[in-house]
Amino acid sequence: MEKTTDGRAVGRSVLGQIEVKRVTETIIERLEDGILSGELEVGEKLPSEQELATQAGVGRRAIREALKALEMKGLISIRKGSGAFVIRNDFDNYIETLSRNIQAYLHVNRATLAHILQYREILGGSVISILAARQNEAAIERIAATLARQELALEKNSASLYTKAHIDYHLAIIDSLENPVVSMMYTQIIRLLQPYMRRSGSDPEIMRQSIMEHREILEAIKAGDTTRAYTAFHTHLESSLAHLRTLVSEQDEQDS
Template identity: 30%
Template sequence: MPFQPIEPRRLYRQIADQLRQLIQSGEFAVGSRLPPERDLATKMGVSRPSVREALIALEVEGLIEVRMGSGIVVIGREGVRLLDNAHGPLEIIRARQLIESELAALAARSTDAALVPDLLETLSDMEADIAASTLPIRGDRAFHIRIAQASDNSALQAVITQLFDERYGQLFTTLGSHFERENTWKSALEEHRVVVKAIAAKDPEMARAAMSGHLAQSHERFSAGWSSASDTDTQRSHK
């Protein structure tokens, strides 16, 4: 038999595979609940964000249902497998944090006279969508890509466009459905305002810190919301 190529697999996929095997073997029956995220992370020796991404993958596949405030319920033993090369939503945010923080600093040095007015327009678009109870993805995307464009580096623009557009994938969409609300988007909008203020002031250090803080908060919003469900599950399991 010919040798097969060895492909590195993302950690969250390895976690998902273990949990899937336990579900399919009957260790966790349909209708039962999985241990809380915190317990799974401890037992498997991995981080909670990695477990969170694995659970979202299993939810997309149709094996579990994450019920905020009550736990993680097994709803099936067979599902549609995701592609193994799908990036985890939280690792995407971390990657964007590293790259976009520097892009914001570059934008603060830009001589592009249209940059700040264009960014202010993206804020207005987001504000209008939030007021209309519509996800303000259009303005959010335009904001981040416009800052990347200020770098005058087409490769960086392409990277940020690709990373941002992962938002439209199944994993990110499902994660967002649990945690993105009007109040979280309002927080993101205010963080955008801080970034624009720093760019308008032509302060690279302030712009770098503002963008890094914004994406760190974005990561925290997804993480904190999920933790609330897990913590409730833990409390109930101990009663």
């Protein structure tokens, strides 16, 4: 057993060192909660930086950083010489602003294709398993309709129609959870992959294989087989990754 310098026994640590949450993040959370809950109304002027600093018992710098973050999220407007004003508190618009920030964050931090697809598998695979277990008939019908559109696009050899139906297929699966946050996060992943999806949609063989894999996912969902559904989705992503890597390699060769 460890002992202190004066010989007293020290008990075993069961918590480890706890890092105090950053002051700025706490201020952002409190103001954000006040805006989204309606406690702080649209058009309302926030107290001055000095007043907020006094209320929170912190320095003005932390308040200034928090206000800038809220302005970037589209929740307040900072007007020089006038102060900070609440400009909206509707959750749907807030989600849209947040989604744009997430997309910018991914670009700035150089998220790789592998990172994006790994996240897509974790999120998409979980939702597919839930859908297979719940048997949401309305959602299954919407997914089936997007698959029919993919098949029609293949018959017409239309890359644009196929790409749209392909994207709608995956969004219909995610939207079945009826969770706006999950839908928003997944939509950002799809947006990042859109350039590659458009290019793969111009190859009839890739279209045909993708439709076959989509059909297997749908049949597994209809059967209520969560394991089969997840496996089918994983297989589809592995296939997609192989196609995407080929496209990236071809693009690199063209650029060199």
